[in-house]
Amino acid sequence: MKNEFDILEKHIREKGLRYTPQREEILKIFLSVERHLSVDELHKIVKKKNPNIGYVTVYRTMKLFSEAGLCNVVDFGDGIIRYEHQYGHEHHDHLVCVKCGNYTEAVKPKIEALQERLAKENRFIPLRHKLQIFGICSKCSVHK
Amino acid sequence: MKNEFDILEKHIREKGLRYTPQREEILKIFLSVERHLSVDELHKIVKKKNPNIGYVTVYRTMKLFSEAGLCNVVDFGDGIIRYEHQYGHEHHDHLVCVKCGNYTEAVKPKIEALQERLAKENRFIPLRHKLQIFGICSKCSVHK
DNA sequence: ATACCTGCAAATGTTTTGCGACTAA
């Protein structure tokens, strides 16, 4: 059972890249936040701890993390890429509230199984999927 | 049973907007293409028939069609908004091939029903949803 | 007549790239 830093280092070695302080620092902060983060949001947090780390480095680093399998890309269709780390989290779908913008994570194993079957019926090899249900969350439906 | 042009006109009247030749022309062409279209792709087609219709008009018009319920927004996560018309089409999910970029439309009523239940379990009022399965289509898995 | 619409150019906002200096291996 390897931790995230080992996974990053392994990926970096395999690709002949460099293990840098910036990459380690960004990973540490990224893992410490338990919610989706846009590059902009992450950079704001990173800058507080280390003002020398630039905006572009965060972009390039998140792409690297994504390639290393350390994070998922989350896309709510607003033109902003968000990342979520996946360690300690199962795969999950999203219930996105169209009023307040908050979301809930949820999984339904039966849905997962049916997706597998749907793919098979189409002679399609599934790699990953995204299910987003847009609607109104319990809080927003109460306070009118 | 109203056709798409009636729906557009009704929406325009209700909002106090204008029924213009550009809007009618763009709708006609949009409906004639049986696949998703980005604004750029649609504008290229529109321009062939009518070189006077500008890029921005297509953008604004597609947003209007979307508000009028004449089309769905499709988002494959590549930063480009695509539209598909929905008349003559049921709601469907997408099987997107990560190799060739083509997609297949598919529906699984059981999945739809389970999504409703998942939402209910979270006291969430579902309005719409997006399910995309990314993987490798039958053609791409054959030709290595 | 009066909003609304159009098309151009310019602006916006996110993400990417070029580049000289720097650094891990």
Add this chain to the structure above:
DNA sequence: TTAGTCGCAAAACATTTGCAGGTAT
């Protein structure tokens, strides 16, 4: 030493906005 990396500025890209002239009602 030498590729890869950094941070800055500038570019690229899709999309939106401002505006002056035009048009549907």
